[in-house]
Amino acid sequence: MTHQDAPAVAGIDVAVPSVARVYDYLLGGKDNFASDREVGDRLLAIAPDTTRTAPIHREFLVRGVRYLAGIGVTQFVDLGSGLPTADNTHQAAHAVDPRCSVVYVDHDPIVLAHGRAILADHPRTAVVQADFRSPDDVVSAPGFERLIDLSKPVAWLMLSVVHHLGDEENPNALVEEYKSRMTPGSHLFLSHFLRRPGDERIDRLEAVMQESLGSGRFRTQDEIEKYFDGMEMVHPGVVSTALWRPTAPVAPGDLETSHILISGGMAQKT
Ligand SMILES: C[S@@+](CC[C@H](N)C(=O)[O-])C[C@H]1O[C@@H](n2cnc3c(N)ncnc32)[C@H](O)[C@@H]1O
Structure with missing residues:
Protein backbone atom coordinates (compact mmCIF):
# COMPACT_ATOMS: atom_id res chain seq x y z
CA MET A 1 0.00 0.00 0.00
CA THR A 2 1.37 3.38 -0.92
CA HIS A 3 -0.23 6.19 1.04
CA GLN A 4 -1.02 9.03 -1.29
CA ASP A 5 -3.04 11.38 0.81
CA ALA A 6 -4.44 9.93 3.99
CA PRO A 7 -2.20 10.08 7.05
CA ALA A 8 -1.32 6.65 8.45
CA VAL A 9 -0.96 8.03 11.97
CA ALA A 10 -3.03 10.77 13.54
CA GLY A 11 -1.11 13.99 13.87
CA ILE A 12 1.26 13.37 10.97
CA ASP A 13 1.41 16.14 8.38
CA VAL A 14 1.91 14.25 5.12
CA ALA A 15 2.83 17.47 3.33
CA VAL A 16 6.01 17.73 5.37
CA PRO A 17 8.64 15.17 4.39
CA SER A 18 10.31 13.16 7.14
CA VAL A 19 13.75 11.55 7.24
CA ALA A 20 12.26 8.16 8.16
CA ARG A 21 9.79 8.20 5.26
CA VAL A 22 12.28 9.50 2.67
CA TYR A 23 14.61 6.71 3.72
CA ASP A 24 11.77 4.21 3.47
CA TYR A 25 11.20 5.40 -0.10
CA LEU A 26 14.89 5.02 -0.97
CA LEU A 27 14.80 1.49 0.47
CA GLY A 28 11.86 0.61 -1.77
CA GLY A 29 9.31 0.69 1.08
CA LYS A 30 5.67 1.72 0.91
CA ASP A 31 5.28 3.86 4.02
CA ASN A 32 5.93 7.17 2.36
CA PHE A 33 3.97 10.08 0.94
CA ALA A 34 4.28 12.30 -2.14
CA SER A 35 6.28 14.88 -0.17
CA ASP A 36 8.81 12.21 0.83
CA ARG A 37 9.10 10.79 -2.66
CA GLU A 38 9.72 14.28 -4.04
CA VAL A 39 12.73 14.72 -1.74
CA GLY A 40 14.01 11.23 -2.60
CA ASP A 41 13.69 11.97 -6.31
CA ARG A 42 15.52 15.29 -5.95
CA LEU A 43 18.42 13.48 -4.27
CA LEU A 44 18.47 10.76 -6.90
CA ALA A 45 18.40 13.40 -9.64
CA ILE A 46 21.64 14.87 -8.27
CA ALA A 47 23.27 11.45 -7.89
CA PRO A 48 21.41 8.96 -10.11
CA ASP A 49 24.05 6.31 -9.42
CA THR A 50 23.02 6.09 -5.75
CA THR A 51 19.83 4.07 -6.17
CA ARG A 52 21.55 1.08 -4.52
CA THR A 53 23.03 3.09 -1.63
CA ALA A 54 20.16 2.47 0.83
CA PRO A 55 19.81 -1.28 0.06
CA ILE A 56 23.61 -1.70 0.29
CA HIS A 57 23.46 0.03 3.66
CA ARG A 58 20.71 -2.33 4.82
CA GLU A 59 22.88 -5.32 3.83
CA PHE A 60 25.71 -3.77 5.87
CA LEU A 61 23.35 -3.46 8.87
CA VAL A 62 22.41 -7.14 8.57
CA ARG A 63 26.04 -8.29 8.30
CA GLY A 64 27.01 -6.18 11.31
CA VAL A 65 24.16 -7.42 13.50
CA ARG A 66 24.81 -11.03 12.52
CA TYR A 67 28.48 -10.57 13.33
CA LEU A 68 27.62 -9.18 16.76
CA ALA A 69 25.08 -11.91 17.56
CA GLY A 70 27.64 -14.44 16.31
CA ILE A 71 30.25 -13.31 18.86
CA GLY A 72 27.71 -13.58 21.67
CA VAL A 73 26.17 -10.10 21.95
CA THR A 74 22.54 -10.52 23.03
CA GLN A 75 21.46 -6.90 23.61
CA PHE A 76 20.92 -4.43 20.76
CA VAL A 77 19.84 -0.79 20.87
CA ASP A 78 19.08 0.62 17.42
CA LEU A 79 19.15 4.43 17.68
CA GLY A 80 17.36 6.19 14.81
CA SER A 81 16.06 2.83 13.66
CA ASP A 97 20.25 -16.20 18.42
CA PRO A 98 16.52 -15.96 19.19
CA ARG A 99 17.31 -14.90 22.78
CA CYS A 100 18.59 -11.49 21.63
CA SER A 101 16.82 -8.40 22.96
CA VAL A 102 16.36 -5.56 20.48
CA VAL A 103 15.17 -2.05 21.31
CA TYR A 104 14.35 0.30 18.47
CA VAL A 105 14.55 4.03 19.20
CA ASP A 106 13.29 6.77 16.89
CA HIS A 107 11.72 10.17 17.39
CA ASP A 108 9.35 9.91 14.42
CA PRO A 109 5.84 8.92 15.62
CA ILE A 110 5.19 6.92 12.46
CA VAL A 111 8.06 4.59 13.38
CA PHE A 144 14.40 -0.06 27.26
CA GLU A 145 14.40 -0.83 30.98
CA ARG A 146 12.44 -4.05 30.37
CA LEU A 147 14.88 -5.46 27.84
CA ILE A 148 18.33 -3.92 28.31
CA MET A 158 23.91 4.54 15.26
CA LEU A 159 23.35 3.85 11.60
CA SER A 160 22.74 6.79 9.29
CA VAL A 161 21.49 8.88 12.19
CA VAL A 162 24.42 10.91 13.56
CA HIS A 163 24.57 12.80 10.24
CA HIS A 164 21.16 14.24 11.12
CA LEU A 165 22.85 16.25 13.87
CA GLY A 166 24.24 19.65 12.98
CA ASP A 167 27.73 20.68 14.08
CA GLU A 168 26.15 23.04 16.60
CA GLU A 169 24.56 20.01 18.29
CA ASN A 170 28.03 18.59 18.96
CA PRO A 171 27.55 15.02 17.73
CA ASN A 172 30.98 13.99 19.05
CA ALA A 173 29.99 14.89 22.60
CA LEU A 174 26.75 12.92 22.24
CA VAL A 175 28.53 9.81 20.94
CA GLU A 176 31.07 10.17 23.79
CA GLU A 177 28.19 10.34 26.26
CA ARG A 195 32.19 13.93 2.43
CA ARG A 196 34.46 12.71 -0.34
CA PRO A 197 37.06 15.27 -1.34
CA GLY A 198 36.37 16.68 -4.78
CA ASP A 199 32.81 15.41 -5.15
CA GLU A 200 30.91 18.56 -6.06
CA ARG A 201 27.56 16.79 -5.70
CA ILE A 202 27.92 16.53 -1.92
CA ASP A 203 27.15 20.21 -1.34
CA ARG A 204 24.06 19.95 -3.53
CA LEU A 205 22.81 16.82 -1.76
CA GLU A 206 23.41 18.48 1.59
CA ALA A 207 21.54 21.60 0.45
CA VAL A 208 18.47 19.60 -0.63
CA MET A 209 18.40 17.74 2.69
CA GLN A 210 18.83 20.86 4.76
CA GLU A 211 16.13 22.67 2.83
CA SER A 212 13.57 19.86 2.79
CA LEU A 213 14.34 17.92 6.00
CA GLY A 214 16.22 20.45 8.11
CA SER A 215 19.15 18.07 8.62
CA GLY A 216 21.81 16.08 6.81
CA ARG A 217 25.55 16.69 7.17
CA PHE A 218 28.29 15.00 5.18
CA ARG A 219 31.49 14.59 7.22
CA THR A 220 35.01 13.58 6.24
CA GLN A 221 36.52 10.14 6.76
CA ASP A 222 38.64 11.56 9.62
CA GLU A 223 35.59 13.07 11.29
CA ILE A 224 33.73 9.75 11.05
CA GLU A 225 36.68 7.79 12.43
CA LYS A 226 36.82 10.16 15.39
CA TYR A 227 33.49 8.85 16.69
CA PHE A 228 35.31 5.59 17.50
CA ASP A 229 38.17 7.24 19.42
CA GLY A 230 39.38 5.22 22.39
CA MET A 231 37.73 2.00 21.21
CA GLU A 232 39.14 -1.10 19.55
CA MET A 233 38.13 -1.13 15.89
CA VAL A 234 36.71 -4.30 14.43
CA HIS A 235 38.41 -5.18 11.13
CA PRO A 236 38.37 -3.60 8.53
CA GLY A 237 37.75 -0.25 10.25
CA VAL A 238 35.67 2.58 8.80
CA VAL A 239 35.07 1.79 5.15
CA SER A 240 32.53 2.01 2.39
CA THR A 241 29.57 0.00 3.65
CA ALA A 242 29.80 -2.48 0.76
CA LEU A 243 33.35 -3.31 1.84
CA TRP A 244 32.57 -3.96 5.50
CA ARG A 245 33.03 -7.73 5.89
CA PRO A 246 31.26 -8.69 2.66
CA THR A 247 30.04 -12.26 2.53
CA ALA A 248 30.14 -12.43 -1.27
CA PRO A 249 32.23 -10.75 -3.96
CA VAL A 250 31.28 -7.07 -4.16
CA ALA A 251 29.88 -6.02 -7.53
CA PRO A 252 32.03 -3.16 -8.92
CA GLY A 253 28.90 -1.04 -9.39
CA ASP A 254 27.90 -1.52 -5.75
CA LEU A 255 31.33 -0.52 -4.56
CA GLU A 256 31.26 2.71 -6.50
CA THR A 257 27.68 3.44 -5.42
CA SER A 258 28.27 2.90 -1.73
CA HIS A 259 31.55 4.81 -1.81
CA ILE A 260 29.69 7.89 -2.86
CA LEU A 261 27.59 8.40 0.21
CA ILE A 262 28.21 6.40 3.36
CA SER A 263 31.08 5.04 5.44
CA GLY A 264 30.62 2.84 8.45
CA GLY A 265 32.44 0.77 11.01
CA MET A 266 32.28 -1.01 14.34
CA ALA A 267 34.38 -0.87 17.49
CA GLN A 268 34.41 -2.48 20.92
CA LYS A 269 34.84 -0.80 24.27
CA THR A 270 37.66 -2.58 26.06
C1 LIG B 1 18.18 7.51 7.43
S1 LIG B 1 17.18 6.78 8.67
C2 LIG B 1 18.20 5.38 9.12
C3 LIG B 1 17.42 4.15 9.54
C4 LIG B 1 18.25 2.98 10.00
N1 LIG B 1 19.11 3.33 11.14
C5 LIG B 1 19.11 2.42 8.90
O1 LIG B 1 20.30 2.72 8.90
O2 LIG B 1 18.62 1.72 8.04
C6 LIG B 1 17.45 7.88 10.06
C7 LIG B 1 16.44 7.71 11.17
O3 LIG B 1 16.89 8.45 12.30
C8 LIG B 1 15.77 9.06 12.90
N2 LIG B 1 16.24 10.21 13.67
C9 LIG B 1 16.79 11.35 13.20
N3 LIG B 1 17.09 12.18 14.21
C10 LIG B 1 16.72 11.54 15.35
C11 LIG B 1 16.76 11.90 16.73
N4 LIG B 1 17.26 13.08 17.12
N5 LIG B 1 16.30 11.00 17.65
C12 LIG B 1 15.80 9.80 17.24
N6 LIG B 1 15.72 9.42 15.94
C13 LIG B 1 16.17 10.28 15.01
C14 LIG B 1 14.85 9.42 11.76
O4 LIG B 1 13.51 9.58 12.18
C15 LIG B 1 15.05 8.23 10.83
O5 LIG B 1 14.09 7.23 11.07
Whole structure:
Protein backbone atom coordinates (compact mmCIF):
# COMPACT_ATOMS: atom_id res chain seq x y z
CA MET A 1 0.00 0.00 0.00
CA THR A 2 1.37 3.38 -0.92
CA HIS A 3 -0.23 6.19 1.04
CA GLN A 4 -1.02 9.03 -1.29
CA ASP A 5 -3.04 11.38 0.81
CA ALA A 6 -4.44 9.93 3.99
CA PRO A 7 -2.20 10.08 7.05
CA ALA A 8 -1.32 6.65 8.45
CA VAL A 9 -0.96 8.03 11.97
CA ALA A 10 -3.03 10.77 13.54
CA GLY A 11 -1.11 13.99 13.87
CA ILE A 12 1.26 13.37 10.97
CA ASP A 13 1.41 16.14 8.38
CA VAL A 14 1.91 14.25 5.12
CA ALA A 15 2.83 17.47 3.33
CA VAL A 16 6.01 17.73 5.37
CA PRO A 17 8.64 15.17 4.39
CA SER A 18 10.31 13.16 7.14
CA VAL A 19 13.75 11.55 7.24
CA ALA A 20 12.26 8.16 8.16
CA ARG A 21 9.79 8.20 5.26
CA VAL A 22 12.28 9.50 2.67
CA TYR A 23 14.61 6.71 3.72
CA ASP A 24 11.77 4.21 3.47
CA TYR A 25 11.20 5.40 -0.10
CA LEU A 26 14.89 5.02 -0.97
CA LEU A 27 14.80 1.49 0.47
CA GLY A 28 11.86 0.61 -1.77
CA GLY A 29 9.31 0.69 1.08
CA LYS A 30 5.67 1.72 0.91
CA ASP A 31 5.28 3.86 4.02
CA ASN A 32 5.93 7.17 2.36
CA PHE A 33 3.97 10.08 0.94
CA ALA A 34 4.28 12.30 -2.14
CA SER A 35 6.28 14.88 -0.17
CA ASP A 36 8.81 12.21 0.83
CA ARG A 37 9.10 10.79 -2.66
CA GLU A 38 9.72 14.28 -4.04
CA VAL A 39 12.73 14.72 -1.74
CA GLY A 40 14.01 11.23 -2.60
CA ASP A 41 13.69 11.97 -6.31
CA ARG A 42 15.52 15.29 -5.95
CA LEU A 43 18.42 13.48 -4.27
CA LEU A 44 18.47 10.76 -6.90
CA ALA A 45 18.40 13.40 -9.64
CA ILE A 46 21.64 14.87 -8.27
CA ALA A 47 23.27 11.45 -7.89
CA PRO A 48 21.41 8.96 -10.11
CA ASP A 49 24.05 6.31 -9.42
CA THR A 50 23.02 6.09 -5.75
CA THR A 51 19.83 4.07 -6.17
CA ARG A 52 21.55 1.08 -4.52
CA THR A 53 23.03 3.09 -1.63
CA ALA A 54 20.16 2.47 0.83
CA PRO A 55 19.81 -1.28 0.06
CA ILE A 56 23.61 -1.70 0.29
CA HIS A 57 23.46 0.03 3.66
CA ARG A 58 20.71 -2.33 4.82
CA GLU A 59 22.88 -5.32 3.83
CA PHE A 60 25.71 -3.77 5.87
CA LEU A 61 23.35 -3.46 8.87
CA VAL A 62 22.41 -7.14 8.57
CA ARG A 63 26.04 -8.29 8.30
CA GLY A 64 27.01 -6.18 11.31
CA VAL A 65 24.16 -7.42 13.50
CA ARG A 66 24.81 -11.03 12.52
CA TYR A 67 28.48 -10.57 13.33
CA LEU A 68 27.62 -9.18 16.76
CA ALA A 69 25.08 -11.91 17.56
CA GLY A 70 27.64 -14.44 16.31
CA ILE A 71 30.25 -13.31 18.86
CA GLY A 72 27.71 -13.58 21.67
CA VAL A 73 26.17 -10.10 21.95
CA THR A 74 22.54 -10.52 23.03
CA GLN A 75 21.46 -6.90 23.61
CA PHE A 76 20.92 -4.43 20.76
CA VAL A 77 19.84 -0.79 20.87
CA ASP A 78 19.08 0.62 17.42
CA LEU A 79 19.15 4.43 17.68
CA GLY A 80 17.36 6.19 14.81
CA SER A 81 16.06 2.83 13.66
CA GLY A 82 13.77 4.10 10.91
CA LEU A 83 10.60 2.47 9.67
CA PRO A 84 10.45 -1.29 9.89
CA THR A 85 11.20 -2.78 6.51
CA ALA A 86 12.67 -6.05 5.31
CA ASP A 87 15.72 -7.34 7.17
CA ASN A 88 15.32 -5.43 10.40
CA THR A 89 17.75 -5.60 13.28
CA HIS A 90 15.68 -8.08 15.32
CA GLN A 91 15.35 -10.40 12.33
CA ALA A 92 19.10 -10.38 11.70
CA ALA A 93 19.86 -10.93 15.41
CA HIS A 94 17.21 -13.60 15.94
CA ALA A 95 18.39 -15.52 12.88
CA VAL A 96 21.60 -16.11 14.86
CA ASP A 97 20.25 -16.20 18.42
CA PRO A 98 16.52 -15.96 19.19
CA ARG A 99 17.31 -14.90 22.78
CA CYS A 100 18.59 -11.49 21.63
CA SER A 101 16.82 -8.40 22.96
CA VAL A 102 16.36 -5.56 20.48
CA VAL A 103 15.17 -2.05 21.31
CA TYR A 104 14.35 0.30 18.47
CA VAL A 105 14.55 4.03 19.20
CA ASP A 106 13.29 6.77 16.89
CA HIS A 107 11.72 10.17 17.39
CA ASP A 108 9.35 9.91 14.42
CA PRO A 109 5.84 8.92 15.62
CA ILE A 110 5.19 6.92 12.46
CA VAL A 111 8.06 4.59 13.38
CA LEU A 112 6.48 3.93 16.75
CA ALA A 113 3.07 3.20 15.25
CA HIS A 114 4.31 0.85 12.54
CA GLY A 115 6.96 -0.72 14.69
CA ARG A 116 4.60 -1.59 17.52
CA ALA A 117 2.17 -3.22 15.08
CA ILE A 118 4.90 -5.29 13.45
CA LEU A 119 6.62 -6.25 16.69
CA ALA A 120 3.50 -7.11 18.70
CA ASP A 121 4.37 -10.82 18.47
CA HIS A 122 8.02 -10.39 19.43
CA PRO A 123 8.43 -10.29 23.23
CA ARG A 124 12.20 -9.72 22.99
CA THR A 125 11.75 -6.46 21.08
CA ALA A 126 10.45 -2.97 21.88
CA VAL A 127 10.01 0.32 20.05
CA VAL A 128 10.74 3.46 22.01
CA GLN A 129 9.80 6.92 20.81
CA ALA A 130 12.59 9.15 22.04
CA ASP A 131 15.06 11.71 20.83
CA PHE A 132 18.48 10.07 20.91
CA ARG A 133 20.02 13.45 21.74
CA SER A 134 18.69 12.77 25.26
CA PRO A 135 20.38 9.56 26.41
CA ASP A 136 18.57 9.78 29.76
CA ASP A 137 15.21 9.63 27.98
CA VAL A 138 16.36 6.63 25.93
CA VAL A 139 17.63 4.53 28.84
CA SER A 140 14.69 5.35 31.13
CA ALA A 141 11.98 4.43 28.59
CA PRO A 142 9.92 1.45 29.82
CA GLY A 143 10.70 -0.70 26.77
CA PHE A 144 14.40 -0.06 27.26
CA GLU A 145 14.40 -0.83 30.98
CA ARG A 146 12.44 -4.05 30.37
CA LEU A 147 14.88 -5.46 27.84
CA ILE A 148 18.33 -3.92 28.31
CA ASP A 149 20.68 -4.53 31.23
CA LEU A 150 23.34 -1.82 30.99
CA SER A 151 25.66 -3.72 33.32
CA LYS A 152 26.12 -6.25 30.50
CA PRO A 153 27.54 -5.63 26.99
CA VAL A 154 25.22 -3.89 24.56
CA ALA A 155 25.55 -3.28 20.83
CA TRP A 156 24.67 0.36 20.19
CA LEU A 157 23.66 0.98 16.59
CA MET A 158 23.91 4.54 15.26
CA LEU A 159 23.35 3.85 11.60
CA SER A 160 22.74 6.79 9.29
CA VAL A 161 21.49 8.88 12.19
CA VAL A 162 24.42 10.91 13.56
CA HIS A 163 24.57 12.80 10.24
CA HIS A 164 21.16 14.24 11.12
CA LEU A 165 22.85 16.25 13.87
CA GLY A 166 24.24 19.65 12.98
CA ASP A 167 27.73 20.68 14.08
CA GLU A 168 26.15 23.04 16.60
CA GLU A 169 24.56 20.01 18.29
CA ASN A 170 28.03 18.59 18.96
CA PRO A 171 27.55 15.02 17.73
CA ASN A 172 30.98 13.99 19.05
CA ALA A 173 29.99 14.89 22.60
CA LEU A 174 26.75 12.92 22.24
CA VAL A 175 28.53 9.81 20.94
CA GLU A 176 31.07 10.17 23.79
CA GLU A 177 28.19 10.34 26.26
CA TYR A 178 26.82 7.03 24.97
CA LYS A 179 30.32 5.52 25.02
CA SER A 180 30.72 6.57 28.65
CA ARG A 181 27.58 4.57 29.50
CA MET A 182 28.85 1.41 27.79
CA THR A 183 30.12 -1.43 29.88
CA PRO A 184 33.36 -3.02 28.57
CA GLY A 185 32.60 -5.54 25.84
CA SER A 186 29.93 -3.27 24.36
CA HIS A 187 30.08 -2.24 20.71
CA LEU A 188 29.42 0.91 18.71
CA PHE A 189 28.19 0.23 15.16
CA LEU A 190 28.00 3.55 13.31
CA SER A 191 27.61 4.77 9.75
CA HIS A 192 27.57 8.29 8.39
CA PHE A 193 27.31 10.37 5.19
CA LEU A 194 30.82 10.65 3.77
CA ARG A 195 32.19 13.93 2.43
CA ARG A 196 34.46 12.71 -0.34
CA PRO A 197 37.06 15.27 -1.34
CA GLY A 198 36.37 16.68 -4.78
CA ASP A 199 32.81 15.41 -5.15
CA GLU A 200 30.91 18.56 -6.06
CA ARG A 201 27.56 16.79 -5.70
CA ILE A 202 27.92 16.53 -1.92
CA ASP A 203 27.15 20.21 -1.34
CA ARG A 204 24.06 19.95 -3.53
CA LEU A 205 22.81 16.82 -1.76
CA GLU A 206 23.41 18.48 1.59
CA ALA A 207 21.54 21.60 0.45
CA VAL A 208 18.47 19.60 -0.63
CA MET A 209 18.40 17.74 2.69
CA GLN A 210 18.83 20.86 4.76
CA GLU A 211 16.13 22.67 2.83
CA SER A 212 13.57 19.86 2.79
CA LEU A 213 14.34 17.92 6.00
CA GLY A 214 16.22 20.45 8.11
CA SER A 215 19.15 18.07 8.62
CA GLY A 216 21.81 16.08 6.81
CA ARG A 217 25.55 16.69 7.17
CA PHE A 218 28.29 15.00 5.18
CA ARG A 219 31.49 14.59 7.22
CA THR A 220 35.01 13.58 6.24
CA GLN A 221 36.52 10.14 6.76
CA ASP A 222 38.64 11.56 9.62
CA GLU A 223 35.59 13.07 11.29
CA ILE A 224 33.73 9.75 11.05
CA GLU A 225 36.68 7.79 12.43
CA LYS A 226 36.82 10.16 15.39
CA TYR A 227 33.49 8.85 16.69
CA PHE A 228 35.31 5.59 17.50
CA ASP A 229 38.17 7.24 19.42
CA GLY A 230 39.38 5.22 22.39
CA MET A 231 37.73 2.00 21.21
CA GLU A 232 39.14 -1.10 19.55
CA MET A 233 38.13 -1.13 15.89
CA VAL A 234 36.71 -4.30 14.43
CA HIS A 235 38.41 -5.18 11.13
CA PRO A 236 38.37 -3.60 8.53
CA GLY A 237 37.75 -0.25 10.25
CA VAL A 238 35.67 2.58 8.80
CA VAL A 239 35.07 1.79 5.15
CA SER A 240 32.53 2.01 2.39
CA THR A 241 29.57 0.00 3.65
CA ALA A 242 29.80 -2.48 0.76
CA LEU A 243 33.35 -3.31 1.84
CA TRP A 244 32.57 -3.96 5.50
CA ARG A 245 33.03 -7.73 5.89
CA PRO A 246 31.26 -8.69 2.66
CA THR A 247 30.04 -12.26 2.53
CA ALA A 248 30.14 -12.43 -1.27
CA PRO A 249 32.23 -10.75 -3.96
CA VAL A 250 31.28 -7.07 -4.16
CA ALA A 251 29.88 -6.02 -7.53
CA PRO A 252 32.03 -3.16 -8.92
CA GLY A 253 28.90 -1.04 -9.39
CA ASP A 254 27.90 -1.52 -5.75
CA LEU A 255 31.33 -0.52 -4.56
CA GLU A 256 31.26 2.71 -6.50
CA THR A 257 27.68 3.44 -5.42
CA SER A 258 28.27 2.90 -1.73
CA HIS A 259 31.55 4.81 -1.81
CA ILE A 260 29.69 7.89 -2.86
CA LEU A 261 27.59 8.40 0.21
CA ILE A 262 28.21 6.40 3.36
CA SER A 263 31.08 5.04 5.44
CA GLY A 264 30.62 2.84 8.45
CA GLY A 265 32.44 0.77 11.01
CA MET A 266 32.28 -1.01 14.34
CA ALA A 267 34.38 -0.87 17.49
CA GLN A 268 34.41 -2.48 20.92
CA LYS A 269 34.84 -0.80 24.27
CA THR A 270 37.66 -2.58 26.06
C1 LIG B 1 18.18 7.51 7.43
S1 LIG B 1 17.18 6.78 8.67
C2 LIG B 1 18.20 5.38 9.12
C3 LIG B 1 17.42 4.15 9.54
C4 LIG B 1 18.25 2.98 10.00
N1 LIG B 1 19.11 3.33 11.14
C5 LIG B 1 19.11 2.42 8.90
O1 LIG B 1 20.30 2.72 8.90
O2 LIG B 1 18.62 1.72 8.04
C6 LIG B 1 17.45 7.88 10.06
C7 LIG B 1 16.44 7.71 11.17
O3 LIG B 1 16.89 8.45 12.30
C8 LIG B 1 15.77 9.06 12.90
N2 LIG B 1 16.24 10.21 13.67
C9 LIG B 1 16.79 11.35 13.20
N3 LIG B 1 17.09 12.18 14.21
C10 LIG B 1 16.72 11.54 15.35
C11 LIG B 1 16.76 11.90 16.73
N4 LIG B 1 17.26 13.08 17.12
N5 LIG B 1 16.30 11.00 17.65
C12 LIG B 1 15.80 9.80 17.24
N6 LIG B 1 15.72 9.42 15.94
C13 LIG B 1 16.17 10.28 15.01
C14 LIG B 1 14.85 9.42 11.76
O4 LIG B 1 13.51 9.58 12.18
C15 LIG B 1 15.05 8.23 10.83
O5 LIG B 1 14.09 7.23 11.07
